[in-house]
Amino acid sequence: MTLRIRPDLDSLPAYVPGKAFPGALKLASNEVTEPPLPAVLEAITAAAAGVNRYPDNGAVALTEALAQKLGVTTAEIQTGDGSVTLCQNLITITSGPGDEVLFGWRSFETYPLATRVAGATPVQVPLTDDAVFDLDAMAAAVTDRTRLVFVCNPNNPTGTVVTTEALRAFLRRLPSDLIVALDEAYIEYVRPDAAHAVDALALRREFPNLVVLRTFSKAYGLAGLRVGYAVADPEVVAALSKVHVPFSVNSLAQAAAIAALGAQEQLLARTDAVAEERARVSAALRELGYPVSDSQANFVWLPLGEDAAAFAAAATESGLVLRPFAGEGVRVTITVPAENDAFLAFARAWKS
Numbered sequence: 001m002t003l004r005i006r007p008d009l010d011s012l013p014a015y016v017p018g019k020a021f022p023g024a025l026k027l028a029s030n031e032v033t034e035p036p037l038p039a040v041l042e043a044i045t046a047a048a049a050g051v052n053r054y055p056d057n058g059a060v061a062l063t064e065a066l067a068q069k070l071g072v073t074t075a076e077i078q079t080g081d082g083s084v085t086l087c088q089n090l091i092t093i094t095s096g097p098g099d100e101v102l103f104g105w106r107s108f109e110t111y112p113l114a115t116r117v118a119g120a121t122p123v124q125v126p127l128t129d130d131a132v133f134d135l136d137a138m139a140a141a142v143t144d145r146t147r148l149v150f151v152c153n154p155n156n157p158t159g160t161v162v163t164t165e166a167l168r169a170f171l172r173r174l175p176s177d178l179i180v181a182l183d184e185a186y187i188e189y190v191r192p193d194a195a196h197a198v199d200a201l202a203l204r205r206e207f208p209n210l211v212v213l214r215t216f217s218k219a220y221g222l223a224g225l226r227v228g229y230a231v232a233d234p235e236v237v238a239a240l241s242k243v244h245v246p247f248s249v250n251s252l253a254q255a256a257a258i259a260a261l262g263a264q265e266q267l268l269a270r271t272d273a274v275a276e277e278r279a280r281v282s283a284a285l286r287e288l289g290y291p292v293s294d295s296q297a298n299f300v301w302l303p304l305g306e307d308a309a310a311f312a313a314a315a316t317e318s319g320l321v322l323r324p325f326a327g328e329g330v331r332v333t334i335t336v337p338a339e340n341d342a343f344l345a346f347a348r349a350w351k352s
């Protein structure tokens with residue numbers, strides 16, 4: 001049967017969920033291994049007793065807690081059910097058919113997909129040879145149809161970061177009315193040297209067209225509850241709030257996010273361990289002869305080219321679920337030492 005569904009959607013791939021199976025070690029989605037802290041679980045349980053009521057559509061308490069933590073006003077914050085939805089909503093408020101959404105590639109798969117769902121045109125600028133966002137080439141690719149730019153920093157799946165100098169030069173070069181979304185889903189894992197210490201909130205005060213996207217899914221360990229936020233100019237927040245799906249940030253997510261902010265120190269302390277493990281795993285992989293990009297996130301990227309799919313398939317056989325990008329590379333989440341060791345054992349065996 002052919003129903004009246006937009007024919008342009010035929011060219012979009014259907015979502016293929018990450019394969020996981022009983023007993024498998026899942027290193028495919030950049031989640032944390034640890035379950036929620038007791039205080040977070042308590043907040044979720046308490047909120048569960050009230051789910052006969054709709055959630056607070058304005059997420060007032062969460063927005064106030066975020067504003068206080070970040071030193072911004074509540075008018076500069078928009079929450080969403082995951083920052084992936086905020087990416088989508090930024091596209092919705094800026095772009096339609098004939099418009100261009102610009103980003104580096106390879107990067108987060110939501111950018112091209114959500115762009116095409118909006119009927120707009122994705123413009124993908126290749127990363128540099130070091131797998132870093134090529135901001136010069138991106139600035140050169142801006143046209144009068146460009147409506148939105150994504151900079152993923154650290155970049156998913158390569159883990160690489162841009163320098164503050166390159167980012168500031170980029171922002172200076174762009175039209176001041178062009179919205180630039182800085183996707184900082186992995187910011188808590190960055191251990192920058194001086195050149196890479198991007199202070200996004202300070203930059204945002206300098207460039208009102210900059211939007212900072214963050215999430216509770218990664219370092220804060222709430223991937224299953226779906227909550228993220230944008231820090232942006234009040235004009236952008238007002239537009240985002242118009243396309244916000246009512247009640248989409250559920251009450252458990254709001255309560256958990258507030259509790260997670262309260263336990264920030266404890267949660268962020270874990271990222272130190274991940275950063276150490278990332279260095280250890282990267283060094284071990286390089287010693288084994290693997291190419292590994294310089295990651296500042298909770299994953300590493302192995303640009304294995306044609307071997308990517310076979311490498312990930314063999315890993316699955318040995319009980320490890322990785323994230324392959326056929327013909328390009330494999331992304332592997334860095335978690336706790338025992339899990340990382342299981343991956344290293346596989347990587348060692350693959351070489352022999």
Ligand SMILES: *Cc1c(COP(=O)(O)O)cnc(C)c1O
Binds near residue numbers: 082152214215223228
């Ligand atoms: C994981 C991730 C997000 C956030 O996802 P949500 O769970 O929707 O908050 C955003 N951007 C990138 C690049 C990511 O990898």
